[in-house]
Amino acid sequence: MPEMNTSSLPDLIFTILFFFMMVTTMREVTLKVKFTVPAGTELEKLEKKSVVSFIYVGPPTDNLRAQMGSSTRIQLNDRYAEAREVMDFVAAERRGMMNQAEQIISIKADQRTQMGYIIDIKEVLRKSWALRINYSATQRK
């Protein structure tokens, strides 16, 4: 019985691999805050990933709680930050962008966050001229 010709199998797998590399994005940061984003119905997709920067808001993750406590924190890139540091973060993110005018800031905040934190962030974003924002959420049926 002749063996099956498997010489094209690697090519096949490579094609799948490339497909996945195209449609997925690398996870950029390790999350240091826990959050469950709210659920909404009128959501829009973030199409252009290259102009989106994320701000995470929530209590520290379980393994960091012993050192950091359980009050709400803001995470920019890989570390905790204060609301006023958002300005530098926005400027740094903007420098690396092709279409600086299209910059979008996506706020991924926990449902139970108090609005004070969000108000502060929004105030700084306004001052930094980052006016397009997106409240990250999950789709509700």
Add this chain to the structure above:
Amino acid sequence: MAKTKKKMPGLNTTSTADISFMLLIFFLVTTSMDTDKGLTRHLPKPPDPDQEDATMDIKARNILYVRINAAGQLWVEDEVNGPGYPDIRELRPRVKEFVKNEQNLSKWPEKHVKNIDLLGQCFVTDKHVISVQTDRGTPYDMYFQVQNELVAAYNELRNELSKQKFGREFQYLNNEQVAAIKQYYPQNISEAEPKKYGGDQ
């Protein structure tokens, strides 16, 4: 000296498939396919330091106040219905009624004639403002749900208008049609405190 040409042995490629499988699995694990979704909003421009009085003057009849207190309670007031604590489900119809002002009530947003491309002469309420105020202690989820309802109300109004005028849903319109509908129903959601004058008799 006759040397028979030896047949070159082929490289054993049976494991290439396994290698690429491993690469594939590596990518599957380290990447995420989830498309990010969210509610898109536009913040107002930062206040101009040269300009002293940047507060807008808006007639009381044009404002719908939506406030959320630290306990997450919703409070809505307009000139017709007065203040009250409605359920979040009642917010959407109330906003729609307010923005539409179908009967042209004198206590709801003023209507005036506006010339819009594609739509012609329209009787619009584009001076209305929905003023959202929150406490620093308001839960973010409640604020988000209110924003979601407001956007939903506008989307429904725009959808109704676009079905009536163009026979299609808003999302299938072309750019000029979208611009026309947006002029008819502009999203005026303010999070600053607008100053009011008149109409308090």
